[in-house]
Amino acid sequence: MIEVIPIPYEDKYVLHQLLQFYRYDSSEYDGHKLTQHGLYMYKYLDHQWTEDYRSPFFIKVDGELAGFALIIRDVPAEFVALSTASESHVVSDFFVMRKFRGQGVGKHAAFTLFDQFPGVWEVRQSLGNTPANKFWMKTIHAYTNGCFIEEVIHNDRWKGPVQVFESKTRDANS
Numbered sequence: 462m463i464e465v466i467p468i469p470y471e472d473k474y475v476l477h478q479l480l481q482f483y484r485y486d487s488s489e490y491d492g493h494k495l496t497q498h499g500l501y502m503y504k505y506l507d508h509q510w511t512e513d514y515r516s517p518f519f520i521k522v523d524g525e526l527a528g529f530a531l532i533i534r535d536v537p538a539e540f541v542a543l544s545t546a547s548e549s550h551v552v553s554d555f556f557v558m559r560k561f562r563g564q565g566v567g568k569h570a571a572f573t574l575f576d577q578f579p580g581v582w583e584v585r586q587s588l589g590n591t592p593a594n595k596f597w598m599k600t601i602h603a604y605t606n607g608c609f610i611e612e613v614i615h616n617d618r619w620k621g622p623v624q625v626f627e628s629k630t631r632d633a634n635s
Contacts, residue, residue: 463566465530465573468517470510476517477506479529483556490590505531505553516578520557520570527566528557530574536583542619543612546581549625568600575604575628582628588613588621601626 468476484493484501493501509517514535520528531553541549552574557567575582584601586593601609601624609626 462523463527463569463573464521465518465570465577466521468509468519468529472519473506473510475519475526476509476529477503479526479556480506480554482558483529483554486556486559487587487590487593490587490593515553518570518574520561520566522561522564522566526558527561528555528570530555530570532574532578534578535580541583542585542614542616543610543623544581544583544625549581549583550578550628552582552584567596568603571600572604579628582624582626584624585614585619586622588615590621594622597622597624604628 480503481501484491484503487493488501496502505515509515509531514533516532516534518530518532519526520530533551533553535548536551538545538547538549541551552571555567555571557570561567584597586597598611605626609624611622611624613622614620
């Protein structure tokens, strides 16, 4: 069973630990560097619980931690890369542990989040992160039946592919 559950503040350290795996995995695309203490920094960790528009989630498979999703809700148009909606939801960070990849865990988690927060979504990937781009293209295509736009952005605020689409309420059989 795949679950997507809110992360309570008490589990901040658990998220911090998962962020280390995530940053390590993506360092080849994003250039993340270790600190002198052998850790990857993530400056928005505390913000997950101090800013009302942020929503952190654990992804679990049969009760075991499988990853996380960090969502930013209702972002004003001036802070997104491509969406022209007055407000959009953004997948800030999304990570599935290697052990669970290729099993539909990420797709299920993404669908769950899209359904939970109806409206316009913007999903971004770093330039060069081909695996993430392939995952999101396939997942968003399946979710929207191909009704989305994608553009590669090159500006001061973002460099890489961005997909924009509107989520809808789906029935249990979708």
